[in-house]
Amino acid sequence: MTGVLKLDINQQCGQKEETCSCSPQPPGITTSKVTSIGGVTNFTKYTHSVPGGGTFTLSGQLSNGGKIGSGNNMEYVQSIAVYFWNGNPSDPILLGIKRTGDNGDITTSYYGKNNPGSNDWNVPLDGTDELQALDDQNCKLNNAVPFEIQGSQSVSLPKESKSSCIGTKTTKSTRSPIPPPGSDYIVKEYKVHTPSALDNGTKISRVTLNGRPINISLTREYLSTEIRLYSSPVNPKVPIMFELKPNTGNSKWFYSKDSSGTSWQEDAGNNFYSDNQLTEALAKKLDEFTCRYHNGVTVDLSHDRSTSSDHTYCCDEHAGEKGKGGGKVRVDQVTVSCEHPKPISIPYHKHVITGGCSISGIKYNEGGNGRVRMIKKLGDKAFPIPGSPTVHAFYCGEVPKLIYLEGGTEEVKAKWFKNSGTSSGNNEDWTEAQGLQDIKPGELGSTINCDQYNDLVKAITEAKCQSYQECNYTPKPSLRPGTDGDPGLRGPTLGQPERDTDNEAGDTELEDQPEAVGGATGGGSGEDTGPDARGSEAGGDHASPKATTSDDTSAVFPEEPTASTQKDSSGNSFWESYDKIIPTVLTGVPNYELVGLGITNQRETIIAWDAKTGKPLYNAIVWLDIRAKEEADEIISTYGSDKHFYQKTGLLVSTYFSALKLKWMSNNLDWFDKAVKEETVRFGTIDTWLIYNLTGEYVTDITNASRTFLMDINKERWSTEMLGLFGLKMNLLPKILPNCTVFGVINNEKVPLYKGIEITGCAGDQQAACVGQGLFEPCSTKCTFGTGAFILTNTGTKRVISTGGLLCTPCYKLGPSSPTIYALEGSIAIAGAGISWLKSMGMIQDPAEISDILKEFKSSGGVVFAPAFSGLFAPRWRSDARGCIMGMTQHTQRGHIVRAYCESIGLQLFEIIQTFLVDMEIQNLPYICVDGGLAKNPELLQLICDIVRVPLEKPTTTEVTCYGAAILAGLQVGLWESLEEVKKLTKGRDQTWKPDLDPEERQKIISYWNLGIERSLLWQI
Secondary structure: OOOEEOOOHHHOOOOOOOOOOOOOOOOOOEEEEEOOEOOEOOEEEEEEEEHHHEOEEEOOEOOOOOEEOOOOOEEEEEEEEEEEEOOEEEEEEEEEEEEEOOOOOEEEEEEEOOOOOOOOEEOOOOOOOHHHHHHHHHHHHHOEEEEEEEOOOEEEOOOOOOOHHHHOOEEEEEOOOOOOOOOOOEEEEEEEEOOOOOOOOOEEEEEEEOOEEOOOOOOHHHOEEEEEEEEOOOOOOOOOEEEEEEOOOOOEEEEEOOOOOOOEEEEOOOOOEEOOEEOHHHHHHHHHHHHHHHOEEEEEOOHHHHOOOOOEEOOHHHHOOOOOOOOOEEEEEEEEEEOOOOOOEEEEEEEEEOOOOEEEEEEEEHHHOOOEEEEEEEOOEEOOEOOOOEEEEEEEOOEEEEEEEEOOOOOOOOEEEEEEEEEEOOEEEEEEOOOOOOOOHHHOOOEEOHHHHHHHHHHHHHOOOOOOOOOOOOOOOOOOOOOOOOHHHOOOOOOOOOOOHHHHHHOOOHHHOOOOEEOOOOOOOOOOOOOOEEEEEEEOOOOOEEEEEEEEOOEEOOOOOOOOOOOEEOHHHHHHHHHHHHHHHHOOOOOOOOOOEEEEEOOOOEEEEEOOOOOEOOOEEOOOOOOOHHHHHHHHHHHOOOHHHHHHHOOOOOOOOHHHHHHHHHHHOOOHHHHHHHOOEEEEEHHHHHHHHHHOOOEEEHHHHOOOOOEEOOOOEEOHHHHHHHOOOHHHOOEEEOOEEEEEEOOOOOOHHHOOOEEEEEEEHHHHHHHHHOOOOOOOEEEEEOOOEEEEEEEEOOOOOOOOOOEEEEEEOOOOOOOOEEEEEEEEOOOHHHHHHHHHOOOOOOOOHHHHHHHHOOOOOOOEEEOOEOEEOOOOOEOOOOOEEEOOOOOOOHHHHHHHHHHHHHHHHHHHHHHHHHHHOOOOOOOEEEEEHHHHOHHHHHHHHHHHOOOEEEEOOOOHHHHHHHHHHHHHHOOOOOHHHHHHHOOOEEEEEOOOOOHHHHHHHHHHHHHHHHOOOOOOO
């Protein structure tokens, strides 16, 4: 050791030179000044040491009268450092002593003070490093703490801090100011809060970004108590600027000079405030920094900008006052015209993004009145939009009404958007404009056909603009398919005169009109108790069936049937059935002219086919199939619940729905992902596949689309979020149409009788049954008994979000401009399928035996049958449930088991109905219309009626599913002029049932059911 050092803290030895001013001091001792500690430049330390690694004795007494630790001398000291915070450079906050121990180990101990007025230094915290000790002492002595910026919008205190002082403080998000005028930059304000009456504002000592120190220095003149972050969606990881705001005086402003936030520089902040309000000067500065350093531009659709002689813009740095180069956005003024011999045109403006920039936002000045409107979202896509897209803007006067994006991401690419009419303050959401998909970017600026031009005018007119006229050029009308002038497209007229479709307004007498055929596919025939029956029905002018036929398709079991049976149906077998039954049903319709075809199908069954040939690439996976259980479990495990998905789709995460089956195909079929990537595959529900093969059109209806788990039920279109979840492309999905419209014209040579006929109606089987039952009023309810049982109640135009596991689903939409009518739906997986199981087990020989058994056995003898062969559907939704028969004794007979199964159908319906009542806030349902195969059994219906305690009604028409498809087809071609006429056609009832069971006996059945059903859960597969 070289001698003794008695430290004089106030001297700050080393500030100007290496000479030490302390006395006494060891010979040869030197001093140094360090201003970067762990990358942090907000602290300074002055260090005493002996060159060459020598040691000295440090006096425990200080020259200013204080002491270090106990006051005793410390031997074998290598160095002592005195630390100051730059915000208060005259008052030391920490001592760091590095010494050699008896065993040769080198240790560093940190000493701090308990309060600012003390001269004594004590050990602050054990196990802290240099920066943690500094932060702790700076908090205690200067009431200053570090701020951690996380991402671009969030601030917190250091999460790993061991400081007891910092631990008493919290960051508080205060009410952030509105963005600067003419911008949609996100402003977040934070303040450190101390839960104490003595809190007079905690200061900010230093700032880090995502764990990295920011190279800025804070001095005493800028003792900030608040921090504001200014961010743009173009960079979610780094704020564009941040502001350190003092209680009084001017703020300090810093901006990031790169997109990673590694380099920062101070800005003067000139004129950023006026009367304590943020100004347009700040908005322009943020535009400049976003453009220069983050490669994002705000598209300005203001009319004066679009029509300015200065054809480029972005920010002041490039195209404004500084004018260092051309702007990154170029504006072209163009027009689009129709191909009329005397053309008319619509002017519009193209904002072309250059330099690989992203769109950070879109704004416009509303008609030059100084009010700036910000477009927050385009459809489901929030900003930014990368890929340098071009924005085409169509105006009404000086206000943009319609925009088209050329390029960009899949969510917005090649799509039209219009103002949704909803706004918050100056912020607007724009939604996708339908009906303009055929107008492509390459056609804009030239001529387009009159139909396309008129679609464009219609879209602008719907946006409350009457500035443009439709093209009134009328080409020579072509011959209608099926007329004598076009015999090649003739339908089966069978001697009936041709209908004049060009004069539908004159068709006032219903009985004078030819009759409609509704071709219904995929479940719902009178004989259908399973998923494999296919029916077709021809309907007449009074909506009475003219002929009915059905056929069965084959089912394919990839493995021996078990509790988790995988069941599919061959797509080719579907086609073979339709090829057989469609001509058959027409033979029963003499003197009949077909004017429209309706299709209905089991909704969730999914099929994938070759885009060129239309042939299936794999067997259709039916709705009951549960092979996708692992895929469903993975989603729930990842997201924790399916609440978010229910809000978006109206559905729950279940193997029931089509998208989960597609996910299974992706995970298990080698060819699937490649086909999706190369876009050689198409997939959809059975209606889509049928229409594709019959007409070549790739479309579906809203009810079938809603059952895929891919449609946003709120916006009635495919959800980009759900497509991303399942790895699907938007352009590989069919177009969603209302239930009444032209879906396509049949041109398949395999069905020559139908060639030239339009498909004019389409709906999922349960929704078609609602139409066939005439359920057009809120609270009207139907239950279809097929393979399962499906109960739907009309909720009108209101989407009712269930609290008990029911599904929110579109019920019908009778045209593009008609409102969507919604329904709540409860699904029972096993109804008719359970009767088939009883037969296969030898408990019955024929379903007709059920009536006699129910007459003989007036109770189940305590037996409970839980038919959870495919899990439990609504309202329980338990995929871990399995079928169980419980409560048997040595006296149990087959009749008890059969009755227990029949009771289970009613008990499951009872649970759904109770949920209906809660969700719809009503006391009871007035009635339930029943149909399907099991509805032929009056004893079974009486048992169900007794359990649910709601009257049951059965319509005179047995084929209500096909019947509903025929009605939809007839509505589109004008067989009925109003819905009121259809209501009259569907009001007939064949038979009714009213509750007639002793309440105590009913309650006993329900109690046994609740006990038994719990025992069917938690089975491991």
